[in-house]
Amino acid sequence: METQDVNLDEILDGCRQNHRASQQRLFAYFYNYAMTIARRYMGNSETAEEVVNDAFFKAFTKIHLFVGGQPFRPWLRRVIVNTAIDRLRSNMSLAPETELQPWHDAGSLNGIEEALTQEQIWAMLDRLPPAYRAVFNLAVVDGFSHEEIASTLGISVGASKSNLSRARQHLKTILKTEFEFFG
Amino acid sequence: MSDLDDFFAKRLEDEASFPNRGKNWKQMSKRLDAFDAGAVQGVRPSLRWWQAATFVAVAVAGFLLWKTLSIQRENKTLRQDVAALQTERSNLSSQLALAEQHTSRPKSPVQGEILVGNNPNTSVAPFPSNPKVVANQVNVTSFPLKVKDSKPSQPALAAQTEKKPSKGVETVELPLTETGIATQNQDLPKQSIPVQNELPSIDSTASVASDLVDTRNSSDSLKGNSPKRDSLLVEIEKLKDSLLATNAIAQDIKPVRDTKSRFRIGAQATLGFVQPKQEGVSAIQGQGLSFEAKIFKAFWLSASVDWLHQDVCTMGFEQKFHPHHDSLPHPPGGGGGGGGGGGGGPQHQHKLVLVESSPRHQQFGLGIRYELPIKFWIRPSIRLAHQWVRMSPTLVTYKFEEEDPWGPGGPGGPSPRNEYTAEKFEAQWLSNQWRFGVGLEKDIPNWTFGLWADYSKDLSAANPSFDALYLRAGAQYRF
Numbered sequence: 001m002e003t004q005d006v007n008l009d010e011i012l013d014g015c016r017q018n019h020r021a022s023q024q025r026l027f028a029y030f031y032n033y034a035m036t037i038a039r040r041y042m043g044n045s046e047t048a049e050e051v052v053n054d055a056f057f058k059a060f061t062k063i064h065l066f067v068g069g070q071p072f073r074p075w076l077r078r079v080i081v082n083t084a085i086d087r088l089r090s091n092m093s094l095a096p097e098t099e100l101q102p103w104h105d106a107g108s109l110n111g112i113e114e115a116l117t118q119e120q121i122w123a124m125l126d127r128l129p130p131a132y133r134a135v136f137n138l139a140v141v142d143g144f145s146h147e148e149i150a151s152t153l154g155i156s157v158g159a160s161k162s163n164l165s166r167a168r169q170h171l172k173t174i175l176k177t178e179f180e181f182f183g
Numbered sequence: 184m185s186d187l188d189d190f191f192a193k194r195l196e197d198e199a200s201f202p203n204r205g206k207n208w209k210q211m212s213k214r215l216d217a218f219d220a221g222a223v224q225g226v227r228p229s230l231r232w233w234q235a236a237t238f239v240a241v242a243v244a245g246f247l248l249w250k251t252l253s254i255q256r257e258n259k260t261l262r263q264d265v266a267a268l269q270t271e272r273s274n275l276s277s278q279l280a281l282a283e284q285h286t287s288r289p290k291s292p293v294q295g296e297i298l299v300g301n302n303p304n305t306s307v308a309p310f311p312s313n314p315k316v317v318a319n320q321v322n323v324t325s326f327p328l329k330v331k332d333s334k335p336s337q338p339a340l341a342a343q344t345e346k347k348p349s350k351g352v353e354t355v356e357l358p359l360t361e362t363g364i365a366t367q368n369q370d371l372p373k374q375s376i377p378v379q380n381e382l383p384s385i386d387s388t389a390s391v392a393s394d395l396v397d398t399r400n401s402s403d404s405l406k407g408n409s410p411k412r413d414s415l416l417v418e419i420e421k422l423k424d425s426l427l428a429t430n431a432i433a434q435d436i437k438p439v440r441d442t443k444s445r446f447r448i449g450a451q452a453t454l455g456f457v458q459p460k461q462e463g464v465s466a467i468q469g470q471g472l473s474f475e476a477k478i479f480k481a482f483w484l485s486a487s488v489d490w491l492h493q494d495v496c497t498m499g500f501e502q503k504f505h506p507h508h509d510s511l512p513h514p515p516g517g518g519g520g521g522g523g524g525g526g527g528g529p530q531h532q533h534k535l536v537l538v539e540s541s542p543r544h545q546q547f548g549l550g551i552r553y554e555l556p557i558k559f560w561i562r563p564s565i566r567l568a569h570q571w572v573r574m575s576p577t578l579v580t581y582k583f584e585e586e587d588p589w590g591p592g593g594p595g596g597p598s599p600r601n602e603y604t605a606e607k608f609e610a611q612w613l614s615n616q617w618r619f620g621v622g623l624e625k626d627i628p629n630w631t632f633g634l635w636a637d638y639s640k641d642l643s644a645a646n647p648s649f650d651a652l653y654l655r656a657g658a659q660y661r662f
Contacts, residue, residue, distance in 0.1 A: 010578075014605055017541055018219065019580040020212060021603030027208050035201040049203060053211055060215060121194050140188045141195045168187060 008072060015063045023060055030056075033073070034080050041084035041137050043126040055083040081142060085152055088134050124174050132167035139164050236470060239450060243658060247630070254628060272429045279426050282419055444661035447475040447631060451657025453489050458638070458650045464504070465494040467651060471546070473659065481554040485566060492543040500538050503649040505579060506613060533602060537582035543575040548618065566620045570639065572613040572648065580605045615643040618653070631659045 011029070014022025034055060038048035059066075059079050066075050125133055134153060138144040139160070144152065149160040455467030471489030478484050495504045550568025557563055583602045620637035635655040641647040 010605075010607055013607075014578050014580065017578060019539060019578060019603075019605060020215070020582065021580045021605040022578070023215065024208060024212070024603050025605075027211060028204060031204045031207070032198050032201055036196075036198050039199075039201075040195050045201065049201075049207055053207055053214070056211055057214055057218075060211075061218060116194070118194060118197055118199055121191070125191075125195070136191075137195075141192050171187065171191070 009068075012063070012066070012068070012072060015060060018060075026059075027056055030073075030076055034076065037077060037080045038084050039122060040125055040141065041081070041088065041134060043130070043133065047087070051084045051087055052080065054087070055080040058083060077142070081138070082152070085134065085138075088130055089154065124171060127174060128167055128170050132163050132170060135160055135163035136167035136171075236452065239470065243450065247658075250629060268429065268432065272426065275422070275426045275429060279422050282422065286416075286419060444629075445477045447473070447483075447659040447661050449473050449631070449657050449659030451487075451489075451633075451635075451655045453491060453653055453655050455491065455493075455639075455651045455653040457493075458652050461497070461501070463496040463498065467491050467493045467653070471655075471657075473657065475552065475659070481556065483552040483554070485548070485550050485552045485568060487546075487548040487568075489546040489548075490543070491546060492541065494541050496537065496539050498537065500535060500581075503647060504542065505538075505540065505608070506574065506611070506648050533583035533585055535581055536584045538579065539582070540577055540579040542577045545573045545575070547571045547573070550618075554624075560625070562624045562626070564622050564624060564633075566622070566635075566637075568618050568620075568637075569614075570616045570618055572616055574608075574611045574613065576608060576610050578605055578607045613641070613643065613648055616641045616648070620653075622655075626661075629661055631661060633657055633659070 008029075011022045011025050015026055031052070034052045035045070035048055038051040038055070039045060042048045042051055055076075059076055066072065125136070128136065135149055138149045138152065139146070146157045146160040146164075149155075150157045153160070155163075449472070451471050451473060453467070453469045453471060455469075457464050457467070469489050469491030471487055473485065473487040475483045475485045495501075497504070548568040548570040550566055552564055552566035555563045555565065581604045583604070585602060616639060618637045618639040620635050622633050622635035624631050624633040633656070635653075635657075637653040637655065638650070639653060640650045
């Protein structure tokens with residue numbers, strides 16, 4: 001159970017009773033966490049805020065589906081990811097744009113962590129096509145398997161693998177051309 | 184996973200700081216308000232109360248149905264038993280009447296009769312040799328039955344029995360022997376026949392009847408034998424007594440309903456209203472169990488427990504709805520409590536504008552109920568009970584509104600903001616609450632249905648809770 005400076009169980013208990021104070025505290029406590037997830041999926045902060053609002057609205061109105069005694073953060077993360085995916089699916093096609101290509105290792109990334117800010121990393125991710133970005137986020141950051149990605153996005157497993165491969169190629173290209181890594 | 188994946192997975196998980204949290208919360212709050220104001224109530228946990236109530240109602244209905252069917256089966260069995268007993272009584276009555284006809288009818292010798300000795304009143308009537316013929320005669324003969332008296336008492340029975348021997352035994356008829364030999368009974372003693380004090384069983388009565396018929400076979404031995412005749416008379420009296428007993432038994436056997444139940448157990452649904460009525464306070468809803476035991480005549484000792492809940496949303500702090508709260512709530516940031524506070528400069532002041540909670544409590548009642556002696560199809564009662572109340576742990580939410588720091592007419596500062604705080608209170612017991620109630624009850628076999636109105640008043644000196652009027656409807660099983 002999460003033990004922070006706030007009593008999360010008490011907040012969740014209040015949310016179950018639809019108390020605004022508890023909802024406000026939960027929103028404030030997890031806002032940055034939710035925005036961080038939504039931001040990397042949506043490509044810009046404005047759309048990410050919309051996704052976060054939608055996700056919290058779902059969480060508040062369906063809080064009774066959350067089983068007490070389990071960690072709340074993964075449950076909220078799944079709600080945010082699903083909301084983001086729904087938004088992406090409603091706006092664009094997630095079908096693969098190219099056929100499957102073999103993945104080649106990106107090589108050494110020595111010094112990259114210190115060289116890049118988070119804003120630059122987001123900027124790199126934002127330059128990916130939405131379909132690639134979604135698969136990359138699901139597979140690399142959120143740890144989904146290709147079967148789960150295929151089920152979540154409504155695409156085939158092959159398309160998931162293809163999009164992930166393409167996303168990596170794009171990122172490697174960006175790093176090479178703009179930041180002169182893998183030189 | 185490659186270094187590239189590790190790099191992005193690690194950096195993209197870093198939690199950044201994002202702006203517009205307050206603005207987004209306002210949008211979210213408005214959205215939630217609209218949602219609450221809408222018709223979407225399916226996600227509220229209050230549904231569980233109706234689910235529980237529905238389950239209880241279905242369970243009670245099923246039990247009532249099962250009980251009704253059981254009673255019907257029992258009634259059917261009892262009716263069959265009564266019919267069998269009545270048939271047996273009818274047969275015995277007929278046999279007895281036949282025997283009486285032969286023993287008490289003064290007659291002169293007629294055709295087919297043979298004089299016995301010199302006494303013209305002593306004769307022997309023709310008697311069929313075959314017992315089946317006797318049975319046929321019984322069935323087609325109608326006799327007035329003394330045993331039709333509804334409920335003869337034992338002394339009356341004894342008196343009736345004693346009268347018979349006083350008439351003597353001069354006209355006692357004896358079965359004719361097959362050989363037609365007349366028997367003279369000059370030496371019959373005029374003695375009384377002992378009264379049978381104990382009622383014979385039905386089986387023994389039937390055997391006596393058959394014995395009476397079979398006495399024909401032993402008539403030879405009766406010639407000049409007075410002890411045998413006495414024995415026969417005694418058997419006849421036994422037959423009469425057993426018939427009376429059968430009649431009494433048959434009338435006693437009926438599907439009697441219990442009217443002497445001393446205990447009751449049941450369930451009830453409760454709807455309560457705060458008195459006096461207050462805006463923002465919902466009705467009190469709940470359900471409960473009750474148990475009663477009769478202690479003296481129309482007085483019953485009553486115990487009950489009710490699980491109740493309500494929603495409270497008041498514009499200010501009402502102590503009586505939050506008896507566990509001994510002080511006013513504090514506004515966020517330590518500003519003026521309940522609109523007070525303040526100091527030098529443009530400090531923010533907060534005003535308490537809304538208090539929300541969903542208190543749940545359990546009422547444990549113990550009291551006396553008195554059934555008014557009014558004969559009607561429904562029975563009025565009054566009751567008085569003391570109740571202990573356990574307030575469950577509850578979360579109380581306070582909404583504060585930030586007032587304009589520059590005051591009225593000042594320069595346009597930030598628009599007022601709403602701030603929320605919440606407090607959680609642990610369970611608390613309240614006592615010295617009394618309730619007086621009146622009710623109407625309707626009895627059906629084994630069950631009592633009732634409607635009650637109870638007024639609950641808190642007489643405690645410290646932190647008194649609210650008064651309320653409760654309406655209760657329930658069913659109780661009597662045993």
